[in-house]
Amino acid sequence: MKTLVTRRLFLKGGLAVGAGLVIGLRLPTGRSPLEAAQQGRIFEPNAWIRIDREGMVTIINGQSEMGQGILTSMPMVVADELEADWTKVKVEQAPADPAYNNPRRQAQFTNSSASIRDHIEVWRRAGAAAKEMLIAAAAKEWGAPVSECYAEQGTVIHRPSGRKLNYGELAEKAAALPVPQNPKLKTPDQFKFIGKKVSRLDTSDKVTGRAVFGIDVKVPGALVATVQRCPVFGGKVASFDATRAKAVRGVRHVVQISSGIVVVADSYWAARRGREALQINWDYGPNASQNSAAITRTYADLAKQPAPVARGEGDVANALQKAPRILEAVYEVPFLAHATMEPMNCTAHVRPDGCDVWAPTQSQTGAQQAAMRITGLPREKVRVHTTLLGGGFGRRGQTDFVEDAVETSKAVGAPVKVIWSREDDMQHDFYRPATYNLLQAALDSQGIPIGWLHRIVGPSIMVWQGQALQNGIDRHMIPGAADLPYAIPNLQVEYRYKEVGVPLGFWRSVGESQNAFITESFMDELAHAAGKDPYEYRRMLLGKSPRHRGVLELAATKAGWGTPLPSGRHRGIAVAYSHGSWAAQVAEVSVSPEGSVRVHRVVCAVDCGLAVNPDQIRAQVEGSVVFGLTAALYGAITIENGRVQQSNFHDYPMLRMNEMPTVEVHIVPSAERPSGVGEAAVPQIAPAVVNAIFAATGKRIRRLPIRAEELKKS
């Protein structure tokens, strides 16, 4: 499985503003002005805006909505610069088209928490350019200088005379004017929507059953299909007998596709019944004896040897040799599944002259290229319709589920919806990698760290995503480790690649999701070894990382760090950078004598630059805490005989209502450029909880998920 869209390494610092932005100010290819006019597109100055004669503003969103609220925050940004009347704004989902490419990477996708941070300038310029055209049209109409006119709430006003024309009245005239290439943007004090709480535009549909996810797509004449994959990773079909499957009422076709044997029927249930009746001989291949215990042993052996260096400063070996005090620990994290609530699915209709794909995808470009490759059709003949996504978390950037549908439709000559079962989804994911980590630290006589070695042993996300390692390093495996923010003079972070045959992908917050658990837990060990307060110890070492320190201080203050707690409750703290933003969390935890962990309250501070829609930032942080806590308490995908042992929510549990802590979110006021918020607050909760468990019990959890048997009072 290769994806052509690569996920960017986190980037610190500012956006390269320049030529890339102008590319965005154009219409999707293939649409002529005549067609546009015939479709009632009166004023369509760029790919994101359409205004009709009634003044209705349609804002076209090229990003995938998977819960993060982009269907609301994207139009907020455009409408703000456009000075639109919010009650006359509607949002429409864009097709797959280069006009909607991420300006920093030539592809259309939604990942890396990049929607706002990579597109905001483009969207602002789109809105501002349209507004200038509308103002110019009004000025021309009045024979007045443009400088005497301004726009407000969907209307252009002539200041001296008080004359007004609304956007609907101006649309046709504005369309005849040149598109400004360098429109003037608002200053932050002029924002009408950005920075305010704006209610989501998709909520009503989502509480009435009207929202259309991929699995809900209705295509006339579509058949329903389900695929039997080899239970062992990398295994193949040796032979199969479809006789009994075809005898099931409602089953129409049984064919082999790349991923296995697909049963195509009139209904999902018939397809399932047909699939159960399949007789398949598998060639299990080289992974048939792989198992989690063997993987751990392999990693542990490799961890004894030095590995390629991802970051090296000073002389760690010397520091470790000479320091008065040395700490050493091994940390382990398991494979994790994404478990989106909507199982993987896709609908495709392949015809000789074209192909339509309806996909809950995070990668429009990837889906389109996959369909082009399978059908042999050119790009303009492959239309990708992005539906709502019932969760993404990185899983839906893959194209395997799209390939299932396109291959099947092509094979049977009819529109087909392929639906994965929950078991298929959990056992055929692209998992978060399991890793084994050796850590060593050198403390001076005051307990200050003067040396830090972190050796990561594990498989590679990049390799599974069709990318080459760089000097032996996988850049997705080291964030949260190689960018350790603490001032330590001798520091070395190493990574050893070892393939183990388990498919890997991007799991919400990626490298940081696991490395922050390891580094922030070990940092806590250092603080305790030094006899220092874990918060003050971190604070002291973050002098050169002001934004880390800022969120750390805010979280500690809001949580009342150091103040008394109800009996049995203890606090833990952690801070990390992820996907453009900084976050710190303080968890209040109690541990029962049986070793069960209860998280009562989580206080989170986040610095994501300018907060575009603060309430949705809060929502993302609340959800991130749940996502990270679920993994810390329960998440483990284990391998036996080359197969995933877990299959559904009974053995891969999710946090539920009765375990939900109170989550408080504090957003650092900031005028810095907006950064990511979908992933930034996932990494901190596991170490915050584990550090609180140490405060409660004196026991250090170094292997996730947290296990009650390790915490039981003996």
Add this chain to the structure above:
Amino acid sequence: MATFVVNGKRETVNAEPDTPLLWVLRENLGLTGTKFGCGIAQCGACTVHLDGQPLRSCVTPIAAVEGRNVVTIEGLSARGGLHPVQQAWIAEDVPQCGYCQSGQVMSAAALLARTPAPTDKEIDAAMSGNICRCGTYQRIRAAIHLAATLAKGGTR
């Protein structure tokens, strides 16, 4: 063949008797608001009301609902206007991806029908069968309390 009432309308469907109600609703009747999440009654995304009680439609064979009364998310506000639970969900901006929310709303509506002013413990008991992977539980709890107030004719 099975005959039952869905959202006040009598329906006769041609499906194998072991077909889960979920798939009959979604595929035979086009009521796609009820979601497939796990297929084994572990996640609650498929929750509907059967004779007023919350039911996991993914494990309920169509034969078991013969002659009975099913209400889905599409029929919750059939009498016009939104159900107080739906109003509260909108006021609290509960959904993120939204996939589980039909089931959450149906479970919450069933809870409020039998317990008009639920405590947090009662909310835990009634709602812990519904998984939300986006982690909207805190807002769901707030919205249930708000819905209880709205249902009594109050405002927030």
